[in-house]
Amino acid sequence: MIGYILRRLVLALPTLFLVAIMVFFLVRLIPGDPAQVMLGEGATPEAVAALHKELGLDQPIYTQFAIWFGHLLRGDLGTSISTGEPVGRLLIDRAQTTGIVVLLSVGLATLIAIGAGMVAAWRRGSLLDLAVMSGASLILAIPSFWLGLLLLLVFGVWLHWLPVVGYIPFSEDPLGALLFLILPIATLTISESGVLIRMMRSSAIDVLRLDFVTHARAKGLAERTVLMRHVFPNAFAPTLTLVGLTIGRLFGGIAVIETVFTLPGLGRLMVTGVLARDYPVVQGCLLFTALIFVLVNLLVDLLYPLFDPRVTVQ
Amino acid sequence: MRKALSGLILIAIVAGVCLALARRAPPRAEGSILRVRINADILSSDPGMKRDFNTDAVLMHVVEGLVAPREDGTIVPMLASGWTLSPDKRTYRFTLRPGIRFHNGAPLTSADVKWSFDRYLGADSHWRCKSDLSKKGIAAITAMRTPDTHTFEVELDRPAPMFLGTIARIDCGSTAITHRDSLGADGKWKQPIGTGPFRWDTWRHNQYIELRRFADYRPLPGGTDGNAGGKHALVDRLRFMVIPDSSSAAAALLRGSLDLVEGLAPNELGGIRGAKGIRIASALSAEELSILLQTGDPVLRDVRLRQALAISIDVAAVTRAASRGWGRANSSPIAVSSPYYGAQERLLIQRDLARARALVKASGYKGEPIELIASHTPPDMYDAAIVIQAMAREAGINLQVVVLDWASQFARYSAGQYQAMIFQFSARLDPSLMFGVLIGDRATDPRKVWNTKDAIDLLHQSTVLDGAARQAVLDTLDRDFRAQVPAILLYNSRRISVMRSSVRGFRPWQAGTQRLWNVDAGGAG
Numbered sequence: 108m109i110g111y112i113l114r115r116l117v118l119a120l121p122t123l124f125l126v127a128i129m130v131f132f133l134v135r136l137i138p139g140d141p142a143q144v145m146l147g148e149g150a151t152p153e154a155v156a157a158l159h160k161e162l163g164l165d166q167p168i169y170t171q172f173a174i175w176f177g178h179l180l181r182g183d184l185g186t187s188i189s190t191g192e193p194v195g196r197l198l199i200d201r202a203q204t205t206g207i208v209v210l211l212s213v214g215l216a217t218l219i220a221i222g223a224g225m226v227a228a229w230r231r232g233s234l235l236d237l238a239v240m241s242g243a244s245l246i247l248a249i250p251s252f253w254l255g256l257l258l259l260l261v262f263g264v265w266l267h268w269l270p271v272v273g274y275i276p277f278s279e280d281p282l283g284a285l286l287f288l289i290l291p292i293a294t295l296t297i298s299e300s301g302v303l304i305r306m307m308r309s310s311a312i313d314v315l316r317l318d319f320v321t322h323a324r325a326k327g328l329a330e331r332t333v334l335m336r337h338v339f340p341n342a343f344a345p346t347l348t349l350v351g352l353t354i355g356r357l358f359g360g361i362a363v364i365e366t367v368f369t370l371p372g373l374g375r376l377m378v379t380g381v382l383a384r385d386y387p388v389v390q391g392c393l394l395f396t397a398l399i400f401v402l403v404n405l406l407v408d409l410l411y412p413l414f415d416p417r418v419t420v421q
Numbered sequence: 422m423r424k425a426l427s428g429l430i431l432i433a434i435v436a437g438v439c440l441a442l443a444r445r446a447p448p449r450a451e452g453s454i455l456r457v458r459i460n461a462d463i464l465s466s467d468p469g470m471k472r473d474f475n476t477d478a479v480l481m482h483v484v485e486g487l488v489a490p491r492e493d494g495t496i497v498p499m500l501a502s503g504w505t506l507s508p509d510k511r512t513y514r515f516t517l518r519p520g521i522r523f524h525n526g527a528p529l530t531s532a533d534v535k536w537s538f539d540r541y542l543g544a545d546s547h548w549r550c551k552s553d554l555s556k557k558g559i560a561a562i563t564a565m566r567t568p569d570t571h572t573f574e575v576e577l578d579r580p581a582p583m584f585l586g587t588i589a590r591i592d593c594g595s596t597a598i599t600h601r602d603s604l605g606a607d608g609k610w611k612q613p614i615g616t617g618p619f620r621w622d623t624w625r626h627n628q629y630i631e632l633r634r635f636a637d638y639r640p641l642p643g644g645t646d647g648n649a650g651g652k653h654a655l656v657d658r659l660r661f662m663v664i665p666d667s668s669s670a671a672a673a674l675l676r677g678s679l680d681l682v683e684g685l686a687p688n689e690l691g692g693i694r695g696a697k698g699i700r701i702a703s704a705l706s707a708e709e710l711s712i713l714l715q716t717g718d719p720v721l722r723d724v725r726l727r728q729a730l731a732i733s734i735d736v737a738a739v740t741r742a743a744s745r746g747w748g749r750a751n752s753s754p755i756a757v758s759s760p761y762y763g764a765q766e767r768l769l770i771q772r773d774l775a776r777a778r779a780l781v782k783a784s785g786y787k788g789e790p791i792e793l794i795a796s797h798t799p800p801d802m803y804d805a806a807i808v809i810q811a812m813a814r815e816a817g818i819n820l821q822v823v824v825l826d827w828a829s830q831f832a833r834y835s836a837g838q839y840q841a842m843i844f845q846f847s848a849r850l851d852p853s854l855m856f857g858v859l860i861g862d863r864a865t866d867p868r869k870v871w872n873t874k875d876a877i878d879l880l881h882q883s884t885v886l887d888g889a890a891r892q893a894v895l896d897t898l899d900r901d902f903r904a905q906v907p908a909i910l911l912y913n914s915r916r917i918s919v920m921r922s923s924v925r926g927f928r929p930w931q932a933g934t935q936r937l938w939n940v941d942a943g944g945a946g
Binding site: 144157368376 | 662668828829835858
């Protein structure tokens with residue numbers, strides 16, 4: 108097992124290296140100059156040139172890459188052009204917020220998807236199935252920012268149950284932090300549950316058709332036992348893959364939710380970085396997201412044998 | 422039955438915990454608080470160095486300069502009690518107000534003023550206005566003297582009536598006088614120790630900046646007047662909350678989690694206008710929306726085509742449509758709120774389609790596409806571009822609107838890589854500063870759109886003259902500008918602030934920065 112994990116991690120290194128190269132050069136292909144954006148409309152060309160020099164942006168691009176990559180190998184992701192903060196520290200700070208929101212949301216969405224998807228598959232063609240599928244389709248059709256604003260309006264402005272803006276770090280006040288995170292987590296849970304429900308239902312229907320399920324039923328097992336012991340483990344594997352991909356995607360992709368709920372997360376950091384052409388921040392965020400993808404996929408692969416006995420870790 | 426009961430109990434427990442959380446008493450407030458929205462985090466706490474609009478707005482509550490602009494942009498003393506000018510008009514002698522203290526308790530002396538100026542002009546400094554106070558700028562500082570603890574002298578290499586206006590500029594951080602303990606032992610900036618009505622307290626990146634009332638502040642007499650005047654901290658704490666999304670900010674205001682939302686775009690007022698307990702205030706801004714034209718472009722080189730474009734536009738209609746009726750049409754680079762906005766500047770370019778078509782024909786224009794670059798920052802830029810495109814088409818001018826993000830547009834603006842561009846200039850309280858962003862040598866600064874020798878000479882004259890003579894020069898500049906059409910000015914936008922009804926004393930102004938002294942939360946906090 109440990110050998111397998113190490114092998115996978117070593118194999119991930121070329122991927123991350125390629126990502127680093129692509130990220131570095133693609134970011135610089137975007138029109139716009141961080142020094143100009145930072146100094147603003149009235150800045151003189153001399154001031155812009157001076158800042159270029161200070162930031163090392165006057166160097167040839169390959170020299171810039173060599174310097175950045177050298178620092179990267181030493182674990183130094185550079186310093187934010189806009190704020191002067193170390194990118195590594197920024198990522199750690201922001202990843203905590205995003206991580207809590209994403210993991211809790213995806214966890215809850217998965218639980219909802221398992222329940223709803225299994226029931227819909229079991230009662231395929233019934234009114235219940237129709238209701239679950241209609242609900243899932245509706246969720247897929249609703250943009251997450253709109254849903255977020257709606258929840259904000261209902262639970263924040265009208266009912267006064269939950270705070271509308273602000274954030275308290277978990278490290279300071281876990282209970283208070285949770286209060287600020289309820290609405291974003293609820294929004295993301297609902298948004299992500301749609302596709303997971305559909306996937307779970309579809310996989311469960313496929314498994315329900317298989318001979319071993321008929322055999323289990325013929326043995327006289329209770330329907331609940333058939334579903335939970337025989338159908339669920341076999342049907343969950345494809346959903347688990349999707350869960351892994353969703354976590355990876357959301358780590359860098361909940362900028363809209365973070366903006367609506369004023370959460371200082373990774374997505375907002377990346378969007379702010381792109382708008383300000385803050386190269387080190389954008390590079391750091393993208394590399395971090397790639398790393399999360401690699402690690403989550405590794406974790407999913409390790410979990411696979413738990414659900415599907417046909418798969419083994421070799 | 423038992424299972425159903427267990428389920429109900431579980432639901433009740435979860436609901437109870439949620440309600441307990443929701444109704445949990447908030448931590449005890451440390452005195453009164455005014456909570457204000459800013460749409461992005463500040464860039465630094467170092468005035469005039471690493472800055473943007475939000476940075477300036479926050480720091481203006483913490484620091485002050487020797488002089489400051491009044492409501493109409495004229496310059497008056499702030500930390501200085503007054504100044505004298507030498508007969509050769511090259512040496513300014515400032516007398517400092519007695520009894521002023523920094524936030525760390527140290528008294529303000531001329532040595533502190535000199536230390537601050539030395540820092541701004543130092544070799545490693547990124548001070549926004551360093552180049553303005555150089556040989557290439559309005560004048561270079563050749564000497565600084567401190568004859569006594571309350572007198573500070575600045576000697577310039579040439580007379581420069583713009584000197585006071587420049588050091589008072591908000592984007593220059595008001596050339597704030599800070600205490601040397603603002604730097605750490607390593608010589609790096611730590612936090613501002615200024616003389617303003619509020620002192621620096623907490624900066625939580627991307628969450629909020631909190632300032633606290635400075636008990637030993639010595640206000641000038643009078644009330645709010647631009648960035649000058651009497652400043653009284655009426656709340657114990659001032660919290661600038663970073664809320665990028667306007668809809669979330671509006672929700673927070675309605676809920677009472679926020680007291681003031683400043684700088685909303687007209688299209689962001691929906692749903693909040695007319696809401697109970699909410700009040701709107703506005704002021705004409707010195708920000709100007711314009712169309713910049715490349716006079717060297719093969720198509721736009723012919724002045725007749727540029728003139729045709731100018732008179733194909735119904736400026737009043739564009740203003741109504743793009744600013745939702747909030748802006749004020751203005752064809753002059755001089756802002757409506759400026760004391761130099763006279764009879765010449767008031768003339769609005771009138772739409773004349775017949776003449777526009779005739780000019781198009783005379784210019785030999787054959788309908789070649791002209792790229793008009795716009796962005797959504799601010800949102801009315803795009804709206805104006807679409808309306809202008811339709812109006813120009815009626816005169817036979819083929820504008821193609823290209824939408825970029827702000828940084829890309831800004832890069833094109835800085836490099837002069839465009840044919841036509843809708844651009845909003847930030848507030849400049851002095852007319853020469855506004856003309857200065859348009860006039861100059863394009864070979865050395867591609868941002869300039871008007872580079873005739875006459876314009877450059879007139880701009881220089883406008884910076885060294887005063888009173889009626891200056892008005893005459895500015896009028897000439899305005900006339901020539903309209904004739905040569907290097908740009909088309911459209912309107913001054915309006916600064917819109919939305920606040921809870923309990924907030925008293927807040928008034929937006931033409932520079933756009935928030936002034937939260939003399940503002941009371943009225944128990945809202």
